[in-house]
Amino acid sequence: MSTLSDDTTPEPAETTPEAFLDKTLRPHKWDVYIGQRRIKENLTILLRAAAERSQPPEHILFYGPPGLGKTTLAHLIALEAGSQIRITSGPAIERVGDLASILTNLGDRDILFIDEIHRLNKSIEEVLYPAMESGVLDIIIGKGPSARTIQLELPAFTLVAATTQVSGISSPLRSRFSGGTFRLEYYDEDEIRQILARSAHILGVEIDEEALTEIARRSRFTPRTANFLLKRCRDFAQVHTRKLDKETAQKALELVQVDELGLNSSDRDILETVIDKFKGGPVGLKTLAAATSEEQSTIEDVHEPYLIQLGLLERTPRGRTTTARAYEHLGHEVPRRLRDKDES
Numbered sequence: 655m656s657t658l659s660d661d662t663t664p665e666p667a668e669t670t671p672e673a674f675l676d677k678t679l680r681p682h683k684w685d686v687y688i689g690q691r692r693i694k695e696n697l698t699i700l701l702r703a704a705a706e707r708s709q710p711p712e713h714i715l716f717y718g719p720p721g722l723g724k725t726t727l728a729h730l731i732a733l734e735a736g737s738q739i740r741i742t743s744g745p746a747i748e749r750v751g752d753l754a755s756i757l758t759n760l761g762d763r764d765i766l767f768i769d770e771i772h773r774l775n776k777s778i779e780e781v782l783y784p785a786m787e788s789g790v791l792d793i794i795i796g797k798g799p800s801a802r803t804i805q806l807e808l809p810a811f812t813l814v815a816a817t818t819q820v821s822g823i824s825s826p827l828r829s830r831f832s833g834g835t836f837r838l839e840y841y842d843e844d845e846i847r848q849i850l851a852r853s854a855h856i857l858g859v860e861i862d863e864e865a866l867t868e869i870a871r872r873s874r875f876t877p878r879t880a881n882f883l884l885k886r887c888r889d890f891a892q893v894h895t896r897k898l899d900k901e902t903a904q905k906a907l908e909l910v911q912v913d914e915l916g917l918n919s920s921d922r923d924i925l926e927t928v929i930d931k932f933k934g935g936p937v938g939l940k941t942l943a944a945a946t947s948e949e950q951s952t953i954e955d956v957h958e959p960y961l962i963q964l965g966l967l968e969r970t971p972r973g974r975t976t977t978a979r980a981y982e983h984l985g986h987e988v989p990r991r992l993r994d995k996d997e998s
Contacts, residue, residue, distance in 0.1 A: 679853050679881050680726050686852065687730060689845040689877075690723060693836045697727070700833055701734045710763045711735055712833030713786055713813040715771075717820040719959060721878030722838040724816035725769065731814055732765040739765040744773035753778050757791055762809040771815040772822030779827050786813055786830045818955065840875035840963075843867075849877050850884055859888045864900035872907055872916040874960050879916075886910050915964060915983060920948065921957055922984065925966060928976045929986055936973030 681687040687694065697714075704711040711731065716724040732739035738761060747753050747768075760766060768774070774782075784790050791806040815831070817823060828835065841849070847870045854861045861884075869887060873880035890906035891898040911919045927945050928935050943950040948957075958974075961967035966980040978992040 688848045689841045710810045710812045713831045714833040715831040715835045716816045718838035720818050721876040728767040728814045737763050737765050741767045743769040744771045750781050760809055760811045764811050766813050768815045772817040772819045843870050846870040846873050846880050850880050853881050861898040865898050865903040868900050868903045872912050874916045925980050935975030936970055938973045
């Protein structure tokens, strides 16, 4: 089976250029992709069945928070199918002609990966439907009464799409992902530790087990965040000529303002604002965004999910409220109403 031209197992940092670290750290083989076991099992069956029928895999949609491995899965699907992968994104396809150019330049059984597909223009979606279902591209030539439609046959291809907002994708488009729609889950601490150990080996970083655990605890259950923190800890240890142990990791993480729960300064600012300015809430999203000078979408999509997952913030019909755990974590006295609530 042929593979992607750039599919080589990454070597430690001494022999591998680090111009594009994210690509270097990305798994290039199924057996080193850690986590998402249910999705891997489903994809293995789907790809193997397609290969046995000598057909391209069916169209696949991945969704979930950023940094969980959607792009990596797309590359691995191309690797397993022995296909080339063409990459674009929803915002990059501005006109129907852009999509037509991409589709007509695909080779037989190529993988087309569209990231952030929920940002695709609705008029462009209409052109994508027949391409996905029938392998044809409908092009309108001319305007008015003299306009006519021609159909171009497309090579057999597989669309792999990714989104952080599956609700933003129209129902007709979602229904055309016949290979399946898969939700990526957050990783557990042990999986993050395995990812960090692999990344440290690739980067040529000597790190002890306690440091790995410390970074994993603060990684927000997300591989991309874990690798970012590992690189910052590596830089700190290198500049200060220190061994990358637990103490060094703690000092480096303190410097980048990531606390023991993985909260950054913006996370803490949101909680402090709700507690100090709004007496713990409830406060509406628009008001909270104005008070913290953050975009509403940033609060809702980036900060809130993790704060809610940790039980520090609650989303109620009246607005956002902080919990007793948020008060304790930030060093504030827990209000009596919250103590009574916990006791009851």
